[in-house]
Amino acid sequence: MIRLVLPAHLRKLAKVNGEVHLDVTGQVTQRIVLDALEAAYPVLRGTIRDHESGKRRPFIRFFACEQDLSHEPPDTALPEPVLCGREPYLVVAAMAGG
């Protein structure tokens, strides 16, 4: 089970409280996790990754295990503590603006 934390504005949009728990199998990558998230919550499609390109939106960041994974290739495996549910995978609204 993957533990995923959404930023507040997307938790509200998706009508979820706290962490999202996703059951995914096989090699678990950022792309697989985000695909599973969007399948469970279709309203999030286009709000984290661009509809057309599939790329991360510019002011969204992905963190885990105190590392910034935002620039990692989407098919790179996630860190082991995330895979075993010990650490959450964080979708973060970047600090932007004044």
Place this chain on the structure above:
Amino acid sequence: MSGVRVLVGTRKGAFVLTADGKRTDWQVSGPFFGGWEVYHVKGSPASPDRLYASQSSGWSGQVVQRSDDGGRTWEPVGNKFSYEGMPGTHQWYDGTPHPWEFARVWHLEPAPGNPDVVYAGVEDAGLFRSDDGGQSWQELPGLRTQGSGSSWQPGAGGMCLHTIIVDEDRIFAAISAAGVFRSDDAGQSWKPVNRGLQSQGIPDPDSEVGHCVHHVARHPSRPDVLFMQKHWDVMRSDDAGESWHEVSGNLPSDFGFPIDVHAHEPNTVYVVPILSDGEHYPPEGKLRVYRSRTGGDEWEPLTKGLPQQHCYVNVLRDAMAVDSLDDCGIYFGTTGGQVYASADSGNSWAPIVRDLPAVLSVEVQTLS
């Protein structure tokens, strides 16, 4: 008993303001979608409890919301706006070709006769239509590809399609900074209708396209008569856009954003003059709506109840609306967060609310 529902989009959410036909005691609900920019909220003429809202943010892009109970509850619908085919390029600010990229929905226009049909005007300029209540969106690409699209250039606020006027087969769309376009076949083919516009800020002042049109309005009883607030100049067309002539007359400034027409007097028009393109506030710090009862040229200031000193707010292009009660109500919102209402055709005004986030849009529904 009759009443009104005012739909307000702001920089940080949407608000719904309701009153009975007297329009003196108001109930304010919201914010809906707090923290998100709401460029526009509009109700279906065919089914007034069906509302659509454009919700967007720099972090998470576009969401479209729909309500079927007059704004009490909302559900997100489709947010995928894909340009048809290879989108191609338009001109960028530096004159280089720039790929067409979807940024946001500026305006939602429910079709007159069917609550499930709704049009969306977007940035980068394009017109989309949904036939399923907003669940899915298809571009009407003939507008973007009618020939001049590659020469369109964004205005300071972005290259937005901000005005949509729909008859059955005839549609008008206005784009900043390209101009007005008309389709006579339900959006399949389009032509620019800008003859008579003069814009000093472009290389050819009377070019066929390239004009910074801020808003267009008309009265439903006279479908060929259009009124336009351009970047500079208030304009009028009596032939569905085939030709335009200036009706700025005695306005203290002919720069501004909104323009609207009285619900029962097709020749009564309202604008809010703004000092200049560099100074987006009213002349002399006095917030004045100007009314013409002659279809333009002769304008009178309407000031009763509006601040007449130290007022430096703006009124954006989609932030004025009229109701259709017997004594027509006029409404507008400001970048200072005030929403003003007049229940007597503009003779006197009072704020409904004073301290909302900056107002982006105001629409009103007349309820029976």
